[in-house]
Amino acid sequence: MTTTTCADADADAVQDDTLEGRIRRDPARFRVLTGDRPTGALHLGHYFGTLHNRVRLQDLGVEVFVLIADYQVLTDRDVAERLTATMEGLLLDYLAVGVDPERSVIFNHSAVPALNQLMLPFLSLVSVAELGRNPTVKDEITHSRQASVSGLMFTYPVHQAADILFCKGNLVPVGQDQLPHLEVTRTVARRFNERYGPVFPEPDALLSAVPQLLGTDGTKMSKSRANSIALGAGTDETARLIKGATTDADRHITYDPEGRPGVSGLVLLAALCLDRDPHDVAEEIGGGGAAALKRTVTDAVNTRLAPMRARRAEYARDMGYVRSVLRAGNERANAIADATLTQVREAMGGLGRGPAS
Known part of the structure; x- marks a missing residue:
């Protein structure tokens, strides 16, 4: 049996009064x-x-x-x-x-x-x-x-x-x-x-x-910087862009946005597409290096965008x-x-x- 304390009720009331609530x-x-x-x-x-x-x-x-x-x-x-x-x-x-x-x-x-x-x-x-x-x-x-x-x-x-x-x-x-x-x-x-x-x-x-999503060059993703992955990009173009993304010389993958912006930007992108915590994604890739990281990101992005791409193509026909x-x-x-x-x-x-x- 679950009981609700006064403190729990107060916490719920405070949460309900937030903008999101x-x-x-x-x-x-x-x-x-x-x-x-x-x-x-x-x-x-x-x-x-x-x-x-x-x-x-x-x-x-x-x-x-x-x-x-x-x-x-x-x-x-x-x-x-x-x-x-x-x-x-x-x-x-x-x-x-x-x-x-x-x-x-x-x-x-x-x-x-x-x-x-x-x-x-x-x-x-x-x-x-x-x-x-x-x-x-x-x-x-x-x-x-x-x-x-x-x-x-x-x-x-x-x-x-x-x-x-x-x-x-x-x-x-x-x-x-x-x-x-x-x-x-x-x-x-x-x-x-x-x-x-x-x-x-x-x-x-x-x-x-x-968090701010970084582009393939490790800086803020932006239309004007040619470092972004367009929603309308195809699977092959997406793979090409991610393959050319900036990483670093450390083979072991970690999520450290301050110390390793390029690697961490890719980890975050995969995590967002997979609805997972970026630290868990980095730990899973571990010593797989940049190649494994980029494969993970490519698969995650293409899977996440697949239904959107299909709908986009359908609308484009009308x-x-x-x-x-x-x-x-x-x-x-x-x-x-x-x-x-x-x-x-x-x-x-x-x-x-x-x-x-």
Whole structure:
């Protein structure tokens, strides 16, 4: 017979009061805004960092909005190259990993004018100095491909605030490095409400529990660094990429992210694909060396991605349906954005409505 002590009951109550506990207890009260810039193929870092969590939240009953941030491509690029093909690739990846257009809204920036119009009143709520102090913007400017910084790059956090608040998003999955951006959104919402009346929620951050996934060169997996394994990659390409991954001279495999980043990144990738602890995976490989490690990773990745690849190929045979998903999502996003913009104008005393007819 199992008995429950007062201490156990107290512990359960504390657990239930966490953000995760509240999501599980009442998922319908949460609306998530998340998304990606269409600057290249989505990869395993995206899958374990955010895509898997989007599907999990959707399946719990949370309302999920997935943004294809096509306008934000221009924050660090002079032109948006191959935009249509990249956007369609994102759509295929979203559907393949399990984003369900019946339960989640997939849309793109340029198709929702009212969302982007929110930037104007939002920009009036933050100072130039505040934007300049944003550490994430500073880092993005440092790593920008452009010779000079555009105004869009500088105001990027405010554009993200419009992304989140147009649909009254109150939960945003982010990594630790994105917290300063979310704080701008919270500031915008709070100041708007104080100045014009309660319209927007102050969204909470849902931090990813997955450690940063490294690429095949031992640095952060990134579309721009040519070190990633795309979700749409075939089995042979995956094997080739993993075979060329950086390791070290120590034959005995251990999981030591600080001391052995290349080896540990591969161990972590295998562990995530196998739903196992990375220390156990490393111990099992032991003295098998880099060759055994890479075989383990290749098998784990290809097995994990196999059903997603099959679904992706099936959707790719009906691109008319895939495009209809985006059209339907854009219609839904436009209806919400128009209603929000109307509410904003009314709160601001009719500003932006034009003369009465």
